[in-house]
Amino acid sequence: MTSDRTAPAVPVPAFEPPYYVAVFTTVRTPDQDGYRETDDRMEELVKEVPGYLGMDHAQTPGGLGITVGYFRDAEALARWRGDAEHRAAQKRGRAQWYETYTLHVAKVERSHGFTRAQAPGVRDDGETA
Amino acid sequence: MTSDRTAPAVPVPAFEPPYYVAVFTTVRTPDQDGYRETDDRMEELVKEVPGYLGMDHAQTPGGLGITVGYFRDAEALARWRGDAEHRAAQKRGRAQWYETYTLHVAKVERSHGFTRAQAPGVRDDGETA
Numbered sequence: 001m002t003s004d005r006t007a008p009a010v011p012v013p014a015f016e017p018p019y020y021v022a023v024f025t026t027v028r029t030p031d032q033d034g035y036r037e038t039d040d041r042m043e044e045l046v047k048e049v050p051g052y053l054g055m056d057h058a059q060t061p062g063g064l065g066i067t068v069g070y071f072r073d074a075e076a077l078a079r080w081r082g083d084a085e086h087r088a089a090q091k092r093g094r095a096q097w098y099e100t101y102t103l104h105v106a107k108v109e110r111s112h113g114f115t116r117a118q119a120p121g122v123r124d125d126g127e128t129a
Numbered sequence: 130m131t132s133d134r135t136a137p138a139v140p141v142p143a144f145e146p147p148y149y150v151a152v153f154t155t156v157r158t159p160d161q162d163g164y165r166e167t168d169d170r171m172e173e174l175v176k177e178v179p180g181y182l183g184m185d186h187a188q189t190p191g192g193l194g195i196t197v198g199y200f201r202d203a204e205a206l207a208r209w210r211g212d213a214e215h216r217a218a219q220k221r222g223r224a225q226w227y228e229t230y231t232l233h234v235a236k237v238e239r240s241h242g243f244t245r246a247q248a249p250g251v252r253d254d255g256e257t258a
Contacts, residue, residue, distance in 0.1 A: 009192040011154035011231045021152055021235050023197055025140035025185045029245070056154045058187035058195040063138040066187040066195040068152055068233075100244040102140045104197075106150050106235035115229040116158070 012054035012070055014111035019053060020077050021108055022069040026101040035097050038089050045085060051076025077105065141183035141199055143240035148182060149206050150237055151198040155230040164226050167218050174214060180205025206234065 028035075046052050051072035059065040071077045080086060093101075157164075175181050180201035188194040200206045209215060222230075 009156050009189065011156065011193060011229060014231050014233065021150070021233055023150055023152060025187075025197070027138050027140065056193060056195060058154075058189045058193045060138065060187045061190065064140060064185060064187045066185060066197060068154070068195060068197075070233075094243055094245075098243065098245070100140060101242070102143050103239075103241045104143065104150055104199075104237050105239040106237040108233050108235040110232075110234040112232045113230070114223055114227065116223075116227065 012056050012068075014113040015053060015070065015072075015108075017108045017111055018073075019108050020071040020074060021104075021106050022071070022077060023104040023106070024067045024069070024101060026065045026067075027063075027099040028065065028097055029099050031096055033096070034092070038092065042086060042089055045083060046080055049076055049080045049083075052080070074107075141185050141197075143242040144182060144199065144201075144237075146237045146240055147202075148237050149200040149203060150233075150235050151200070151206060152233040152235065153196045153198070153230060154233075155194045155196075156192075156228040157194065157226055158228050160225055162225070163221070167221065171215060171218055174212060175209055178205055178209045178212075181209070203236075 043055070046055070046069065053070035053072055055070065056068045057066070071080070172184070175184070175198065182199035182201055184199065185197045186195070200209070
């Protein structure tokens with residue numbers, strides 16, 4: 001889910017609440033033909049949605065995948081949800097790529113970030129709200 | 130994050146909203162001494178919290194880890210957040226195991242599950258709320 005797959009992983013930071021998360025947990029089928037191309041295309045598309053804030057993705061090999069999308073408000077999410085190309089990709093996902101998935105859409109009430117201090121302490125330990 | 134690590138991965142299902150998710154995204158340090166034991170202990174402990182609903186975990190090797198905890202209400206989350214042993218583990222995490230992390234605590238407004246039909250169609254495609 002990152003365009004530069006060799007870049008070090010960095011989680012999306014905490015934003016000032018409220019904002020929205022879409023938590024998408026998946027187990028994939030053995031047939032992943034076309035998945036990568038569609039995934040790349042979806043990443044391109046979602047970036048065009050006003051209010052899109054970022055995305056985190058982790059995949060346990062042979063196990064669970066979790067994608068978390070961050071959106072400024074319900075309108076941004078609704079726009080992404082209604083995107084025709086996105087809907088076509090979801091349909092193909094159910095037909096081919098996903099064994100099972102769950103989607104949880106939630107409004108963030110509290111967020112918090114931590115980054116290890118480098119030598120002369122750059123640290124972000126502030127909690128919002 | 131599963132007690133039987135050889136069991137097939139199954140995402141936590143959608144619950145009837147409202148409920149809470151705690152989305153914890155991490156990049157770990159090279160020093161993971163003691164992590165596994167503490168992680169196992171936390172999994173034991175959180176199961177004792179009334180209103181705890183489940184947990185999903187995915188880890189990209191050498192990359193991002195995402196843990197999502199599900200809780201029935203804010204009280205359940207507050208109880209877990211205040212657990213003394215949990216707080217000690219968080220402190221050790223900041224000192225040793227985590228390069229960087231973000232926590233997003235959010236109230237679920239909408240959820241949805243899909244499971245591929247087995248031969249004579251067992252399918253869960255219902256959206257709540």
